[in-house]
Amino acid sequence: MALIRTENLSHTYSTGTPFERVAVHDINFTAEKGEYVGIIGATGSGKSTFIQHLNGLLKPTTGNVYYDGTDIHESKKHTHDIRFKVGLVFQYPEYQLFESTVFDDIAFGPKNMGLPEDEIRERVYEAAGFVGLGESFMEKSPFGLSGGEKRRAAIAGVIAMRPEVLILDEPTAGLDPQGQAEIIRNIMSYKATHGATVLLVTHNMEEIARNVNRIVLLNKGNIVMDGTPAHVFSESERLSKLGLAAPKASLIAAKLRTLGLPLEQDIYTLKRLRKNLNELKGESGKLKAENEQHEIMAGQMNRPPVLQQEDVTGQMNRPPVWDANDGGEQHA
Numbered sequence: 001m002a003l004i005r006t007e008n009l010s011h012t013y014s015t016g017t018p019f020e021r022v023a024v025h026d027i028n029f030t031a032e033k034g035e036y037v038g039i040i041g042a043t044g045s046g047k048s049t050f051i052q053h054l055n056g057l058l059k060p061t062t063g064n065v066y067y068d069g070t071d072i073h074e075s076k077k078h079t080h081d082i083r084f085k086v087g088l089v090f091q092y093p094e095y096q097l098f099e100s101t102v103f104d105d106i107a108f109g110p111k112n113m114g115l116p117e118d119e120i121r122e123r124v125y126e127a128a129g130f131v132g133l134g135e136s137f138m139e140k141s142p143f144g145l146s147g148g149e150k151r152r153a154a155i156a157g158v159i160a161m162r163p164e165v166l167i168l169d170e171p172t173a174g175l176d177p178q179g180q181a182e183i184i185r186n187i188m189s190y191k192a193t194h195g196a197t198v199l200l201v202t203h204n205m206e207e208i209a210r211n212v213n214r215i216v217l218l219n220k221g222n223i224v225m226d227g228t229p230a231h232v233f234s235e236s237e238r239l240s241k242l243g244l245a246a247p248k249a250s251l252i253a254a255k256l257r258t259l260g261l262p263l264e265q266d267i268y269t270l271k272r273l274r275k276n277l278n279e280l281k282g283e284s285g286k287l288k289a290e291n292e293q294h295e296i297m298a299g300q301m302n303r304p305p306v307l308q309q310e311d312v313t314g315q316m317n318r319p320p321v322w323d324a325n326d327g328g329e330q331h332a
């Protein structure tokens, strides 16, 4: 059974007003335990609206959301409990930080779960460790942190609840490449340690290409593609029509294919592109070496043997060497 399932999920904002807006429409989505799903789509395609339904933060206008087979809006208590199982890190971490110290902010979720003091402390330190926030940050005000540190504190606050599903809305937006890579590593390490299911919303195609095993593409509130990165990124023209670009490696590979290089179809990371090019180089190197060998041999066959006249004469005059014991076969 799917861990998360939405059934004909639609959400309309400001119904009955001039600002009425259908943000997600008739979404049927499932995620299995342990999956790492990337959610992509142009600005305004409904990504944030969609994921906020998965932990009950938004209620569907029509349709249903199930967690482990049960409708998450079945009862108030159930919806409350789901928030701890499905952790959501907001697109803007500022919305998630409101306590006076980083420690209290990270502890907010576990406190709400009604956990004992010791366990809260243990979880806060574990979560801070996952995101690389050391002891020195614990008593700082979250409002004095840098953008990247705020992002980490917000992620730690969610991780401290040890959710079975971790949903992150553009967790690396606005960070430098090193900061982005660290956050992604933190997420991976939480996933590996707790066997969590991860849903990652991002505009960063390189990031998604390197990490997820499945991509869901939203357009105008609908799921328009759902498949492996290889499948989704092979449709670079379609992506471009939807306002997105395939990762650089896919585009370079596509270009090289049009120039005649027989590259494999499922290239979407630079690592894979490099490996594939090296293999081709290796093969062409081998081919070149074999061709050269053939040329040499062909040349040798056509070319008269380069022998000194005396040698030829000498060889011709020399009597054959017979082995008396082998039945008369001539040895060269």
Ligand SMILES: Nc1ncnc2c1ncn2[C@@H]1O[C@H](COP(=O)(O)OP(=O)(O)OP(=O)(O)O)[C@@H](O)[C@H]1O
Pocket: 013, 014, 021, 022, 023, 041, 042, 043, 044, 045, 046, 047, 048, 049, 050, 091
């Ligand atoms: N609180 C709201 N009230 C009214 N309309 C909203 C609200 N939040 C979002 N919308 C509208 O719903 C649509 C989907 O927005 P959403 O924020 O889900 O998109 P998104 O894919 O997350 O975009 P982005 O990549 O910019 O974060 C947009 O047209 C947006 O203007």
Ligand SMILES: [Mg+2]
Pocket: 047, 048, 049, 091, 169
């Ligand atoms: Mg968004």
